[in-house]
Amino acid sequence: MGQYTDITIVAPSSAEVGTSVSVQVRVYNKWTGQLHLTVTGIADGIDLLFGNVSRWVSPGQTSSWYDNFIMPSKDVRLYAWSWFEAADGKWYPDDGKYQDIDKTEPAPASFYDLVCSYRRV
Amino acid sequence: MIELRDGDRIRFTCTFKHQGAAYSGVKLRCSIGEKRTYFPYDFTERVSKESASLSFPTDPTQKSYTEVVTTDAIKVGGIGGLEEGYYEVQVKLMGIPGDDLFWDGPNDDIHAAEEIEEPIFTNLEVAYTKA
Numbered sequence: 578m579g580q581y582t583d584i585t586i587v588a589p590s591s592a593e594v595g596t597s598v599s600v601q602v603r604v605y606n607k608w609t610g611q612l613h614l615t616v617t618g619i620a621d622g623i624d625l626l627f628g629n630v631s632r633w634v635s636p637g638q639t640s641s642w643y644d645n646f647i648m649p650s651k652d653v654r655l656y657a658w659s660w661f662e663a664a665d666g667k668w669y670p671d672d673g674k675y676q677d678i679d680k681t682e683p684a685p686a687s688f689y690d691l692v693c694s695y696r697r698v
Numbered sequence: 699m700i701e702l703r704d705g706d707r708i709r710f711t712c713t714f715k716h717q718g719a720a721y722s723g724v725k726l727r728c729s730i731g732e733k734r735t736y737f738p739y740d741f742t743e744r745v746s747k748e749s750a751s752l753s754f755p756t757d758p759t760q761k762s763y764t765e766v767v768t769t770d771a772i773k774v775g776g777i778g779g780l781e782e783g784y785y786e787v788q789v790k791l792m793g794i795p796g797d798d799l800f801w802d803g804p805n806d807d808i809h810a811a812e813e814i815e816e817p818i819f820t821n822l823e824v825a826y827t828k829a
Contacts, residue, residue, distance in 0.1 A: 593756070593758050594756065595720065595755065595756035596756065596758050682719075683718050683719040683720075683756045683758065684717065684718040684719065685718050685719055685795060686716065686717075686718040686719045686720070686721035686754070686794070686795055687716070687717055687718050687795065688714055688715065688716050688724070688791055688794045688795075688799055689714065689715050689799065690713075690714055690715045690762075691712065691713075691714040691789065691791050691799045691800070691801045692712070692713050692714070692801060693710050693711065693712040693713075693728075693787075693789045693801045693803070694710070694711050695700075695708050695709060695710045695711070695728075695787055695803065696700070696708070696709055697700050697701075697702065697706050697707070697708060697709075698706070698707045698708070698709045698768065
């Protein structure tokens with residue numbers, strides 16, 4: 578639990594190797610005033626910047642940040658943090674959470690529905 | 699039906715679907731030949747062309763791919779060329795898991811014909827008299 582915010586990670590609990598994993602981080606402003614917020618994360622050593630977007634969130638409101646990454650061939654622990662801009666103009670981390678995403682192997686390759694046309698050139 | 703003359707090429711446009719794990723080393727082989735009309739219906743290639751080796755990424759859901767393969771210029775008539783006659787086409791997707799995937803064109807859909815010489819008129823002579 579953060580001092581000013583609570584975050585919720587919305588991501589699948591498993592993902593197929595090589596596929597894009599969509600990550601949503603919902604940030605709830607539990608403070609009494611507006612907060613200038615942003616989100617960062619990390620998955621398998623790759624920084625998630627959520628579009629480098631910061632925005633003002635009113636008290637009691639929730640705002641969402643989105644990013645994605647390619648699922649590697651191993652399980653991943655996805656971390657995300659909310660950040661707020663303080664009166665001194667600096668950014669400070671607030672709430673942080675993680676979610677485990679298990680890898681699943683893709684189905685074996687299959688090919689089908691071969692259809693052709695041809696013409697003289 | 700396609701009328702095939704000496705020096706023509708045939709361009710095949712093939713679509714197929716892939717789903718599942720990434721895979722490489724797949725080739726399309728496009729052939730013109732003769733299909734035996736009785737069992738076993740073997741196909742005897744007379745002209746063929748293979749695509750470059752194809753690779754596919756992981757496709758969690760079915761994804762359609764299109765590849766174009768064009769034969770070299772086909773010799774019709776003469777030594778080593780296609781005899782005049784009717785032929786079929788066959789395309790196979792090779793190097794995939796399991797059996798090759800085949801596509802057969804309609805019977806007798808390609809007619810190979812040697813060039814017909816244009817008629818030549820020569821030696822025009824004219825005589826004239828006072829009438």
